[in-house]
Amino acid sequence: MATEITAPAYRVIPIIPALKPGAMEGLKPFVANEKMQEALGFPGKLVDDWHDRTIAKMGEMLGKYRSFKVFMDACVHCGACSDKCHYFIGTGDPKNMPVARQDLIRSVYRRYFTLPGKFFPKLVGARDLTREVLDEWYSYFHQCSECRRCSVFCPYGIDTAEVTMAARDILDSVGYGMKYSNEIIGKVHKIGNNLGLPGPALTDTLEGLEEDVKEDTGIDIRFPLDVKGAEVLLITPSADFFAEPHIDSLVGYAKVFHAAGISWTLSSMASEAGNFGIFIGNYEQLRKIALRIREVALELGVKRIVVGECGHAWRVAYSFWNTLTGVGAGANDPFAIELQSQLDHRYKQPMHICELTWDLIERKVITLDPEANDKHIITFHDSCNVARGSGMGDYPGGQFEIPRNIIKAAANKFYDMSDATTLEKTFCCGGGGGLLTDDLMELRVKGALPRMEALHEVVETHGVNFLACICAICKTQFTKVLPYYGYNRNMVGGVHQLVSNAIRLGDK
Ligand code: SF4
Numbered sequence: 001m002a003t004e005i006t007a008p009a010y011r012v013i014p015i016i017p018a019l020k021p022g023a024m025e026g027l028k029p030f031v032a033n034e035k036m037q038e039a040l041g042f043p044g045k046l047v048d049d050w051h052d053r054t055i056a057k058m059g060e061m062l063g064k065y066r067s068f069k070v071f072m073d074a075c076v077h078c079g080a081c082s083d084k085c086h087y088f089i090g091t092g093d094p095k096n097m098p099v100a101r102q103d104l105i106r107s108v109y110r111r112y113f114t115l116p117g118k119f120f121p122k123l124v125g126a127r128d129l130t131r132e133v134l135d136e137w138y139s140y141f142h143q144c145s146e147c148r149r150c151s152v153f154c155p156y157g158i159d160t161a162e163v164t165m166a167a168r169d170i171l172d173s174v175g176y177g178m179k180y181s182n183e184i185i186g187k188v189h190k191i192g193n194n195l196g197l198p199g200p201a202l203t204d205t206l207e208g209l210e211e212d213v214k215e216d217t218g219i220d221i222r223f224p225l226d227v228k229g230a231e232v233l234l235i236t237p238s239a240d241f242f243a244e245p246h247i248d249s250l251v252g253y254a255k256v257f258h259a260a261g262i263s264w265t266l267s268s269m270a271s272e273a274g275n276f277g278i279f280i281g282n283y284e285q286l287r288k289i290a291l292r293i294r295e296v297a298l299e300l301g302v303k304r305i306v307v308g309e310c311g312h313a314w315r316v317a318y319s320f321w322n323t324l325t326g327v328g329a330g331a332n333d334p335f336a337i338e339l340q341s342q343l344d345h346r347y348k349q350p351m352h353i354c355e356l357t358w359d360l361i362e363r364k365v366i367t368l369d370p371e372a373n374d375k376h377i378i379t380f381h382d383s384c385n386v387a388r389g390s391g392m393g394d395y396p397g398g399q400f401e402i403p404r405n406i407i408k409a410a411a412n413k414f415y416d417m418s419d420a421t422t423l424e425k426t427f428c429c430g431g432g433g434g435l436l437t438d439d440l441m442e443l444r445v446k447g448a449l450p451r452m453e454a455l456h457e458v459v460e461t462h463g464v465n466f467l468a469c470i471c472a473i474c475k476t477q478f479t480k481v482l483p484y485y486g487y488n489r490n491m492v493g494g495v496h497q498l499v500s501n502a503i504r505l506g507d508k
């Protein structure tokens with residue numbers, strides 16, 4: 001474990017942190033190189049006429065996205081959002097207050113797109129776009145995980161995540177993109193997943209898993225790949241294929257399909273649920289990445305599309321796949337129409353793996369023995385993109401209830417964290433929104449503070465020793481930052497890891 005970064009001390013009473021102006025100034029992720037930028041159709045490096053192109057792009061977006069224009073105009077600086085961001089709470093840097101983050105771009109909007117800002121800039125807090133301002137954008141819009149917590153508290157519903165996405169899209173358009181996200185998107189286009197895991201390696205991994213599970217259970221549980229005519233296509237984050245603890249959830253999905261007798265397949269071409277197009281705020285990339293799913297679904301002739309444990313992937317699937325790809329309804333190009341006639345509409349399209357599993361539990365198609373998890377005292381972390389960017393089931397709040405219902409069916413000991421930090425008020429793990437890079441380790445550790453405090457509380461009061469998640473980013477982030485807060489990384493796991501431990505397996 002790296003020791004140079006020190007986690008902030010737990011606070012006894014959550015209070016507005018002491019301001020530390022400039023605490024995170026200059027902290028920024030590596031800039032994407034020319035190859036990475038150009039592979040996505042962006043300029044290779046900062047263009048000479050970046051000033052004019054930035055203003056032009058802003059103008060284009062203000063015309064195209066009404067929400068962006070409203071967010072630029074509507075803020076009354078009431079301050080309700082200011083202490084709601086985990087990065088502000090953890091760093092004390094006032095520019096990490098959501099309202100201040102928005103103002104980095106709002107001040108430029110005022111200068112170039114409003115009359116008072118053109119004529120009386122100082123009076124209305126308008127400022128010129130300079131190279132320093134552009135660098136400040138790059139730094140602080142990469143200190144926002146697009147978690148949307150602040151928007152829950154804003155009386156006008158201003159969504160800082162959308163502002164951050166717009167800012168990142170503008171930065172990419174002038175050749176000032178981020179290495180981590182853009183490199184990953186390039187890998188998805190070239191190889192099929194964020195990790196750059198090629199098809200043969202995936203085949204090997206899945207075969208190895210079949211052997212391990214057979215050794216463990218004595219039963220032939222399959223991990224099928226590219227099977228034409230399977231009923232379900234499972235789209236899951238590539239971390240599920242090899243990283244701990246993610247892989248334990250993949251084993252859980254396979255056991256659920258096996259026990260329920262559902263034929264299913266993974267895809268080597270769409271071997272990634274994640275869609276970093278949303279993180280960089282670029283709808284072209286968002287769509288291009290999502291279209292792989294449709295292509296594979298058509299090719300394999302599947303009837304259902306199910307998404308594994310991944311927060312932002314579920315948000316994209318739930319909120320965008322319909323109009324982007326025709327999974328669900330919405331798009332009306334010939335391929336989307338073909339897919340609509342192929343999919344089985346007795347089921348939700350797409351469906352979250354938790355919805356599938358909970359339905360099977362409720363209908364008693366699968367049976368769980370909760371005693372199998374008796375060594376675990378469990379709490380659940382609501383992932384931002386599931387909590388505030390999507391839903392589950394057919395009723396409001398299903399995204400909160402369904403994963404908890406599964407945990408309670410799979411285990412006997414469950415305790416929720418404090419109300420102020422769960423459900424729609426959940427705190428980000430600190431690594432979402434494209435910030436899960438070691439370049440930003442200090443931010444990730446400090447931004448995890450509010451979640452770690454809530455966890456610490458249930459550890460102290462109930463002896464919690466298992467932090468269940470349904471997001472690949474949360475799992476990775478927690479396994480990395482828990483040791484900074486004095487906890488063992490092994491306490492992180494997936495909801496389907498608990499299912500895997502508890503499920504009764506037959507020979508179906
Ligand atoms: S969206 Fe999340 S990370 Fe971004 S400013 Fe709001 S609370 Fe902070």
Ligand code: SF4
Pocket residue numbers: 074075076077078079080081082098099153154155156157158
């Ligand atoms: S809560 Fe909304 S209106 Fe109030 S300062 Fe924050 S963004 Fe502005």
